[in-house]
Amino acid sequence: xxxxxxxxxxxxxxxxxxxxxxxxxxxxxxxxxxxxxxxxxxxxxxxxxxxxxxxxxxxxxxxxxxxxxxxxxxxxxxxxxxxxxxxxxxxxxxxxxxxxxxxxxxxxxx
Amino acid sequence: xxxxxxxxxxxxxxxxxxxxxxxxxxxxxxxxxxxxxxxxxxxxxxxxxxxxxxxxxxxxxxxxxxxxxxxxxxxxxxxxxxxxxxxxxxxxxxxxxxxxxxxxxxxxxxxxxxxxxxxx
Numbered sequence: 001x002x003x004x005x006x007x008x009x010x011x012x013x014x015x016x017x018x019x020x021x022x023x024x025x026x027x028x029x030x031x032x033x034x035x036x037x038x039x040x041x042x043x044x045x046x047x048x049x050x051x052x053x054x055x056x057x058x059x060x061x062x063x064x065x066x067x068x069x070x071x072x073x074x075x076x077x078x079x080x081x082x083x084x085x086x087x088x089x090x091x092x093x094x095x096x097x098x099x100x101x102x103x104x105x106x107x108x109x110x
Numbered sequence: 111x112x113x114x115x116x117x118x119x120x121x122x123x124x125x126x127x128x129x130x131x132x133x134x135x136x137x138x139x140x141x142x143x144x145x146x147x148x149x150x151x152x153x154x155x156x157x158x159x160x161x162x163x164x165x166x167x168x169x170x171x172x173x174x175x176x177x178x179x180x181x182x183x184x185x186x187x188x189x190x191x192x193x194x195x196x197x198x199x200x201x202x203x204x205x206x207x208x209x210x211x212x213x214x215x216x217x218x219x220x221x222x223x224x225x226x227x228x229x230x
Contacts, residue, residue, distance in 0.1 A: 002156060035216040037157075044206055044220040045157065051214060088157055092215040098172050099147070099159035099215060 003028060004089055004102035011108040016079050020105045022072040022089035028100055032092040034072040036065055039086045048087075049074065076107070084109050112137045112144075114207045114221035122201075122228050128194040132207030132221060139188045140165040145210040146190045147217060148181060150203040158203075162210050163190055170215075197228045 005023040012018045022034065034052050037045035047056055049065035052072065064075045072089055089102035118130035132146070139146060147162035161171040163181045171179050180193040194201060204225050208217035 033214040033216065035214065035218075037217075044223050045217070046220070047218045050211075050216070050218060056218070090157070090159075090216045096173055097170055099149075099162070099170075099210070099217075101149075101157040101159060104156040 002103045003093055003096070003100040004091070006087075006089060006102040006105045008103070009106040009108060011110050012079050014079055014081060014109055017075065017077045018079060018107060019076075020074040020087055020089075020107070022074070022102045024070050024072075024091065024100075026070060027095035028091045028093040029067065029072055030070045031094060034065065034067055034089055034091045036063075036072075036074045037088045037090065039088065041085070045088060079107075079109055081109050083107055112209050112219050114209065114219060116205060116207050116221045116224040118224060118226070120225060120227060122197055122226060123230050124198055124228055125196055128192070128197050128201060128226055128228070130192045130205055130207075130224065130226070132190050132192075134188045134190070139183060139190060140185050143212055145170075145212055145215060146183065147208045147210045148192045149206045149208055149217065149220075151206070151223075152200075152203040160192065160194075160205075162215070164212070199228050202226065202228045
């Protein structure tokens, strides 16, 4: 069972904006960096956001991350059909002394 | 840029030990900037963090798997390995190796993953 909670799915039309929440606790999100990953069907996860709000080279600025207290949020603007994928948050849990991932959110572009 | 490649048997019998190796290229596994980790994903399900190791041999394990997991590092081969004992069908998953920057302890670069099926 995942320590971090995400909505199972979000849907929007091309061009719109979606946000994905990741809810945790003082042991994980509140006191550690959050990363976000995109997993296209049949592929390995890909880093989208690290250290809460930084984008690796090559990730478009349509993707953004933020954190407040025990929650983090991924935003995707100008939604494209190619953004249809599963998205996961991840962080360190200081109580478990282990990494933890969110439950995952499927983004549907309808 | 660091690249990782998993290798090992794709089929393991119940009660036996799953063994996988991750080969690192494009950098040294002795780097002080990274931990080296294993993550798995059962078919159709989410990601599960298994554990990580530093070049010095220091490890962190998922508490739910700790009794069955061993992660080791071979700096001479630029590889690190995963052993998971007493496997059952519930351990069937795609297993990924990844780099974990020491400052954040969450994965950045991932291997392509390898499917391990537990079946007799």
